[in-house]
Amino acid sequence: MGIMNLRRAQWAEIALISFTACTNQDLGSDKEQGDRYEAVKDLITDLLHYANQNGLDVEAIHHSAFMMYESEISHDNIKEI
Numbered sequence: 812m813g814i815m816n817l818r819r820a821q822w823a824e825i826a827l828i829s830f831t832a833c834t835n836q837d838l839g840s841d842k843e844q845g846d847r848y849e850a851v852k853d854l855i856t857d858l859l860h861y862a863n864q865n866g867l868d869v870e871a872i873h874h875s876a877f878m879m880y881e882s883e884i885s886h887d888n889i890k891e892i
Contacts, residue, residue, distance in 0.1 A: 813887035
């Protein structure tokens with residue numbers, strides 16, 4: 812994983828820590844991926860609820876976010892070759 816994507820993951824972890832603190836969820840340890848999986852899923856779901864409540868196109872956000880993720884991962888792979 813490239814430096815920029817490591818930073819992006821760190822920013823996401825900060826958001827996830829804040830989210831789980833507000834929702835009384837447990838991130839669990841690194842060995843307990845189930846708790847972390849559920850927390851990430853819940854945060855993404857709540858962000859989609861937020862987008863919908865604010866008149867944003869949820870399907871477009873979902874699609875473009877995944878496309879952006881794939882592009883960023885692909886960009887890392889090109890740099891590492």
